Amino acid sequence: MTMPNWGKRASERSFRRHLTEQQWRDLAAAPSGNFIGLWCDDDNAYHLCWDRQSPVLYSTPLIDHRYFGLSHATRAASLAERVALELWGAMPLDALSDEPLLDHEKWLSVWPLSRRALPAAAPTTQRTRDPLFTPTSRPGLLRKYHSGLRVGRSHRGLQKRLLEKPITEALQMVGRLASGETVSAPLVMAQALEACHGVEISPRDRDARLILAEVERLRVHFESIITVARLTGQDLLETHAALILRKCEQACMEHAGGHHLMGCITLGGMSPAIDAAALAEAIISTLPARLPLLAKLISHAETVLTRRAAMPRHRAETHLLRGVNGRASGYKGDLRLMRHDPRFAVMLDALNLKGDAYARLWNRYYEIKESLAYLTAIHRHDAQEIDITRPVIYDAHEAVSFIEGARGESWCWVKCQDERLTHFHLQTGSFNTLPVLLELCLAGEDEQFLEASFAYSPAGAEL
Incomplete structure (x- = not known):
């Protein structure tokens, strides 16, 4: 191409x-x-x-x-x-x-x-005998192993494969492999590549990307709420959150070609199959009325979530835990504000800062409300009226881009020559969260509960 x-x-x-x-x-x-x-x-x-x-x-x-x-x-x-x-x-x-x-x-x-x-010393026939990697193994990165917790199943060689391809194909590959971050991962990479090549995004495409990023945020937060509710026996919360998520996924199927939002980000714009304005309208006409009951059900889960998987502020600062997980521990900072978009507002007074599973769940609820308010403001304002500074910095043929998605901060560094990548590094919010999960799992917390509470994505971390 x-x-x-x-x-x-x-x-x-x-x-x-x-x-x-x-x-x-x-x-x-x-x-x-x-x-x-x-x-x-x-x-x-x-x-x-x-x-x-x-x-x-x-x-x-x-x-x-x-x-x-x-x-x-x-x-x-x-x-x-x-x-x-x-x-x-x-x-x-x-x-x-x-x-x-x-x-x-x-x-x-x-x-x-x-x-x-260099070739590894161990014969290939011995590489299938590790009991950690049986056919029933879960796909997460966390593994309890003898004296402690190990990480990883394999490395997919993504970086080397990306450097062999034109940048358009590399971007498509990242979008396919970033399960759970199919908008934020390719978006942060696209912004860096566009900065290298002097690409100007139209206000319409810029707002369409913002809509898709917020819809992904909604999906991730609802999935986290559903899993936490299921693991703690909160049946009504699980059922109601699952109903809202289905409404969100139906809107994505109708207006974005699929509920995973895969392949929506392209260099210089958006996939022509995406009707972002219709997607935003479908979301904001359906979801807000269901939030009061969701808030009440989350409040009922306080007793079973308080003090579970707690990450106090001093530990969050040690790990430099950012995003919604970090804010729940009182370690503040919000890359969303770097957009300098007057249509976006945060609910700082509503944050729960106790650093436990309940605080994270409650703060995800408030991010859901912020996302819906933002989608409404984007849908109601003419894109031409708003001038947003994209969070991208660059040098000659080299750029760094960053965004904050539902799972935390994502960063991408690229160097390009002509139409190919010569250097590449992509770091997602899931990778930044991994050290926290390791520490809490070694302290005796349940692995599945940790992954749900922190909205951890193994595929995102492996990028």
Whole structure:
């Protein structure tokens, strides 16, 4: 597929800062409450963080495939360091942990994404005997294993496959693989790719994307409420939430070609099969009348959810837990406000900050109300009247984009040459939530309940 001629950017803002080994070491030694993500490739280590309300990307060359780890001072970086070690063979010095995270001696190759990839020593015939991965195994990433919790079933090699394809095909692949985040994951990637190529989105397509993102938020929150209710015996809450979700899915089937909203985001716009305005109208004419009973039923679940899967504020800050889960623990911050859209308003006074399963469920209810109010405002206002700043920063042929979906913050970094990706990193809210789930599961909390309460998506985390 040939990309259209989208022209050139009117201006460029630099967000990339190259650091020497000593500069990076000094950066790593200081605890960072502004940490967003860390990753590596064969040549560099990258650290994405906030700097004066704007993201900045630090990079430093790997020396003998080593770099100074951030987790010794910033615990939230540990998971990403362990992933980079296994996928790229990049050793984090002074790191909190270098224990295996994904590969339990089952992979076909060592450091599978690196140019230095080597065949694994274990014969292929031995890779099917691990009792963790029987045909009845659940598809989640969490696994109890001997002395503790292990993570992962396999790595799908998504990044390497993406770098082999034109960017239009890469975007479609992300949309298909991001189960449960079929709007937010391809949307954050599309925004980064469009920034690289100077794409201007029409107000109509911009608002259509906002509608789809809010509808996905509704679906995820209702699914979380349903599962939490089922696992705790709240039959009436489960039934009523399932009824509302079915109404939402019917609207998606009629106006968006399917309730999963798959394939709706394209480079430069939207799928022509999507009627976003009709979808918004169907949602706001059906769902709001059902919310008062939903709120009453959620209130009845307080006694069985209070103090369950509790994540107090100091632990949420340690893990840098963001999104609705973080706000439920009092760790505030909301990337939705970065849109600077006058049609959007948050209910800060209504937040429950106790950090337990009940707080998360109640805050999802209030996000549902915010989403419905936002959909109503979008539907009633002429798209041409509103000027929204897209949350994208870019440099020459390189961009970072970010959004907050129902599962938390999603970030995408891309570098492009012509019509192909040369570098790529996608991090979803589910990946950011994973360390919290590991800690709570080791403390004795039920895995299924944790995944439902935190709206965790295994497929999203594996991206």
